[in-house]
Amino acid sequence: MYLALPAGDDPMIVHNASPPGSSILELGSGPGRLTRVLIALGHEVVAVDDSQEMLAHVTGAETVRADLFDIDLGRRFDVVLAASHLINHPDEHMRGSLLAVCKRHLSPEGIVLVQRYAPGWPPQDGERTGSAGPVDMTFRVRSRRGAVVSASVTYQLGTVQWIQDYEAVDVDDDLLTAAVESAGLRVEGSIDDTATWVKLGHQ
C-alpha cells in the first residue's frame, strides 16, 4: 500500500529546508516513498526501518534494519528526518527516545526535520475520507483516553483493503517545545503552511 501512495509535497518541503546535497538519516523510511525523491534531488540518504520487507523496496540508499527509537550508528548527518508522525507517539518516553536518537546523529550545524499532525489533531471525532493517488482512505477516531486518541485508517487500493490501527497524541507547540528542549535540542520553527513540519537544531 505504501508503494502506491504518492510522495506528495513532503520531499520538496524537506529538500527546501536542507542544504544542497546534504546527508540525510531517514527514520522509519518504509519502502522509500520519500527516500527515492530525496535521492533524485541530490541527497545521500541512509534509510532506517525495522521491517526488512519495507527496506527491500528501497533503492539508491544505504539501508539499516534497526529500531529507530534505539539506534546508534556512530555517525552524524546534516539532516535527521523523522517523518510520518513518529513524534506523535502516545508514550512520552518514546517521544524522548526519538528526539535523543535525532540529537545523537546530528552534525554540529545539522538540522532535524520532524513531521507531526497539525496542532489540534484530530479536528473532530467520527469519520473522514480522502484519497492520495490511487489510494482511498477513511480515517476514524475510535476512542479517547485522556490525551491519547485511538484511531484507524482504512486504505483501499482497488479490491485490496488494509486497516491500520494506531494511537497518537496531539503534539502542540508547548508539548513539542518541552520535549525538544529536554532532549537538548531547540525548535527553530515551522517550515510549511500547516505547521506539521518543524525544524529543530542544537541548543
Ligand SMILES: C[S@@+](CC[C@H](N)C(=O)[O-])C[C@H]1O[C@@H](n2cnc3c(N)ncnc32)[C@H](O)[C@@H]1O
Ligand atoms: C507509516 S510508515 C511510513 C513510511 C515512510 N516514512 C513514508 O512516509 O512513506 C512507518 C514506517 O516506520 C516503520 N517503523 C515503525 N516503528 C519502527 C521502529 N520502532 N523502528 C524502525 N522502524 C519502525 C514501519 O516499519 C514503517 O515502514
